[in-house]
Amino acid sequence: MNYKLIALDVDGTLLHDNHELSEENKDSIKAAVSLGAELVLCTGRGPVSTMPIMEKMGLSGYVITHNGAVTVDLKTQKVIDQFPMDAEGLQPYVDYCREHGIHFDVNTAFGLYIDKADQMTPKMRSMYDEVFLEPMNLPHWSELKEPVVKFSAFGDLETMNELEKEWNTWNSPFYMVRSGDFFLDLMHKDASKGEALRRLAASKGIARENVLAMGNYYNDITMLTFAGKGIAMDNSPVDVKAAADEVTLSNNEDGVHHALEKFVVGVK
Known part of the structure; x- marks a missing residue:
């Protein structure tokens, strides 16, 4: 499958428990992007604490933040989609x-x-x-x-x-x-990572079968079930694993790297 949009949760998924980004994860993400995929971080964090991670990887594009409540364009640092509360x-x-x-x-x-x-x-x-x-x-x-x-x-x-x-x-x-x-x-009530990811993919003309998502917690379930390929980390609760199509290694074992190598980078 040609995955055009890759959505990654941050804490407990992309980062190790010490909040560090490993070189293995970073290199596999860059390899996936070089093949034409676009990366979007999809996190419970806000934009202020998410954008530096994208910048550290040398990537532009979008970040879906606050569990899907706010999507920001990195180039302009402007909100392009949000779900205001009462x-x-x-x-x-x-x-x-x-x-x-x-x-x-x-x-x-x-x-x-x-x-x-x-x-x-x-x-x-x-x-x-x-x-x-x-x-x-x-x-x-x-x-x-x-x-x-x-x-x-x-x-x-x-x-x-x-x-x-x-x-x-x-x-x-x-x-x-x-x-x-x-x-x-x-x-x-309508905000979630899955809904924000659906709306972003639709705005870019990307079908859900061309979306790959990885996460590790309950707030990730909606995006795992929306994506054509939903991958749970091994450190996920059992309910999150059950909602996913695949389970990769834990965040501390560079599960993101291993999944990208298996389903994106290593695919001929």
Whole structure:
């Protein structure tokens, strides 16, 4: 199969657990691109912490960010597609997090807002620094100059499991998805990695059978099932593996490299 669009999740897929990009993955991606494929990173991260990875690989094109809520053209650094949320509809979730001491952040395409940004703990500061983000103080909804596209709650595994169970009982107008063991995200009801990838492929005239996608977590399932070839990493939960067509090696074993060699680069 001639894959024209390759969609890669970032954390737990493209990068090792230490957040490093291996030379093996980088070289295989460049080889795939040289054969005519276009790479798009499809991640729960925002554009600010995703674009440097593309630049590190010397690639242009697009990044699908915030779990599909925002697609950005790297050349212009402009939003070309997004799913704005009803920000005021998030107030009950904000209230719940504040009442229960659960950390949360509110994301616009390029902005990140939290409570008391000037009082972050060193641990919290380190978490945001790791992905090149500088949180700002969350203002009143009416003062935000850009649409809200994602709301994220953070906590230990037990806290997030309980939070997901609780919020699943609410009559929510939002799409809720786990983007990691310690993260629970809310977005517009139509936003997902799969839908954003479908819309990008359609805009470029690329059929779904010519799309290959790789991911490792629940927020990747929609793009794995949309793509003509959906590949789960070996470090994926069993439900994610079940949704995929193939399973490759883990992210720490350069599963991206091995899958690209098997299905793209090594195909004659």
